[in-house]
Amino acid sequence: MKQDQKGLTLIESMMVIALIGILATIAIPPAFRLYEDSQAREQVTEAVDLLDSVKSPVATFYSDKGKWPTPEEFDNLVPTRTGKYVESLTPESREKGFEVIAKFKSTGVSPGLVMGGSGRTLVLATTNGKEWFCNDNTDPASGVPDLVPGTVLPQHRPSSCK
Template identity: 35%
Template sequence: MKSLQKGFTLIELMIVIAIIGILAAIAIPQYQNYIARSQVSRVVSEVGSLKTPVETCMLDGKFELSQNVNGCQLGATGSNLLRGEVQDGGTAIPTNTGVPQVTINQNDNTATIVGTFGNNAAAVLQNSTVTWTRNSGGSWSCTTNVPVRFAATGCPSA
């Protein structure tokens, strides 16, 4: 009787492993870029969500901002993608709280909200910022200093 051997040859297995390696070399960087872009979009949205409470504080004349000064509630919760900053007026917030920095200038009726990437953000985004700026006319604009390929729609990279 003849004995039939079944299975893959060593060369066939090596070819399959090489193909998987080539696909992984292409896919992993693309996935990391996708994650970084989605993190920028998320931070633009999270930082931008503070525009309404800042407007309310400005309209109510409560310009001394921290988390809760003179009844002005920002409602800012920490983000795991942001570093904490020192709030206007010198109120220190621990560095890993993920609370954006809010500054209001009552003299010229302007405001800025700055979120600085840190904590769990992608390595390429670390220490970059997303800034929402209110001009004296009351309109808001967004800018960021992340690499151009990661910039979110509506928030161009400077």
């Protein structure tokens, strides 16, 4: 008498589980990396918003006084200089322009926004208060010549900063 098989044998079940394990091992790391990158891009948006809020007061100050604000004057112009992910906004006067550096916190942010135990930076700079460059436009003709470039990775920057 022949009996019909109604399920998987033990060996077949083990092979299915092994195959699922192999596929998971291949698929999970890239998916996790994509998740971390999207999380970092969202957190960078906070820095971009803070930096955007700096443009108008700094440009007005420059057009009124003919000079860039000192750190103390910057403190009075820009009251909000930190955020959930941004540790600080730091103004820097350059020989031929002005820059504001947004530094990310070293904890509580996406791992892509931390470098060597310290938060990465995003930079906004101008030579005239009208045109603003994000992160690393150091070209002497079209950017800020002595700009200190930011360290946020290109894949985490918004399109306006690439």
